[in-house]
Amino acid sequence: MPRLTDSERSELLPTLDGWALVEGRDAITKRFVFGDFNAAFGWMTRVALVAEAMNHHPEWSNTYNRVEVTLATHDAKGLTRRDIELAQRMDQMAAGLVKG
């Protein structure tokens, strides 16, 4: 899986909702804020099954109702289309459950 080209980045990154580039690393990151722990962990559980089905896994941490997510393709040592797809899936699955 090749890393995103510059033109792919300028095309695809703006389609994401609230994701930011990680300083000093070819990766994207986002903080999801849910109503409570149950909502946050339930979302993580559902996303985990999607990630496993995609064979593409997030780097993430959970503190009560917050989930910090970083996406990159380890095999490519940077961003690929898999990261864009997983980010979009995460946004879809968080719709209506997150603040802001």
Ligand SMILES: C[C@H](O)[C@H](O)[C@H]1CNC2=NC(N)=NC(=O)C2=N1
């Ligand atoms: C062996 C397994 O298919 C690979 O390690 C997969 C699993 N999940 C992955 N997830 C991510 N984020 N990047 C990868 O390169 C990757 N590779």
